[in-house]
Amino acid sequence: EHFQRDVGLLKDKKIIISAGPTVEKIDPVRFVSNHSTGKMGYSIAEAAVSLGAEVILVSGPTNLTPPNGCKFIQTESAEEMFEAIWSYYNEADVVIKTAAVADYTPSITYDQKVKKADGDLSIAFKRTKDILLTLGQHKTHQILVGFAAETDQIDEYAKSKLLKKNADMIVANDVTKAGAGFGSDTNIVTIFKRNGEVKSLPKMSKKEVAEEILLEVHHLLNEVER
Numbered sequence: 439e440h441f442q443r444d445v446g447l448l449k450d451k452k453i454i455i456s457a458g459p460t461v462e463k464i465d466p467v468r469f470v471s472n473h474s475t476g477k478m479g480y481s482i483a484e485a486a487v488s489l490g491a492e493v494i495l496v497s498g499p500t501n502l503t504p505p506n507g508c509k510f511i512q513t514e515s516a517e518e519m520f521e522a523i524w525s526y527y528n529e530a531d532v533v534i535k536t537a538a539v540a541d542y543t544p545s546i547t548y549d550q551k552v553k554k555a556d557g558d559l560s561i562a563f564k565r566t567k568d569i570l571l572t573l574g575q576h577k578t579h580q581i582l583v584g585f586a587a588e589t590d591q592i593d594e595y596a597k598s599k600l601l602k603k604n605a606d607m608i609v610a611n612d613v614t615k616a617g618a619g620f621g622s623d624t625n626i627v628t629i630f631k632r633n634g635e636v637k638s639l640p641k642m643s644k645k646e647v648a649e650e651i652l653l654e655v656h657h658l659l660n661e662v663e664r
């Protein structure tokens with residue numbers, strides 16, 4: 439395949455990839471999370487390693503095995519994921535934020551198991567830090583790639599995330615489409631770039647989507663160097 443010829447394309451580039459869900463604890467036995475399986479992020483990590491990049495995979499809990507040849511950091515909460523990414527941010531050339539990060543975390547995490555009582559229960563949530571937004575605000579030279587899983591108004595939301603978070607690229611997918619999104623081996627994405635370019639890709643394997651994304655990243659890195 440054409441991709442075989444691209445071995446070494448990302449040589450000497452340090453790429454942080456965040457993948458999977460975050461887990462926000464309520465008490466020692468309960469948590470709030472989401473349906474992310476990590477497949478998209480792990481596919482990107484694997485493809486990046488084969489293109490010669492130095493890959494740091496920061497991942498929430500998944501059932502997947504980290505690809506050989508990458509540095510693997512396991513995280514749970516959005517806060518932990520932020521800290522892990524932040525500690526490598528200065529030295530990174532690229533950050534790809536595939537992870538499905540919780541927008542809210544319980545305001546209080548109980549040290550003991552919460553016992554049931556008569557009547558209903560409400561749990562207060564506070565906002566988490568927006569990791570991509572924070573990276574965008576402190577960007578020096580890094581290429582930032584975000585993901586957006588949407589159910590409607592995809593173009594509008596993707597473009598506004600691109601600008602708001604100071605990202606270079608947003609990879610958007612319509613999670614209501616069959617063959618796209620959580621748990622699927624395929625994905626149907628549209629890539630929105632900073633320069634206004636929009637690239638709609640047909641349904642393809644997550645491995646192929648990963649390769650497309652990394653080729654775009656390669657182009658952006660070369661633009662920066664020029």
Ligand code: CTP
Pocket residue numbers: 516535536537538539540541566567568569570571583584585586587599
């Ligand atoms: N993201 C992040 N930190 C958060 C929330 C989101 O870094 N606390 C990142 C995701 O990893 C993704 C991008 O921001 O790359 C877009 O995430 P998404 O959930 O689609 O957007 P939000 O800004 O959270 O907006 P909303 O959920 O309301 O659509």
Ligand code: CA
Pocket residue numbers: 539540541
């Ligand atoms: Ca969100």
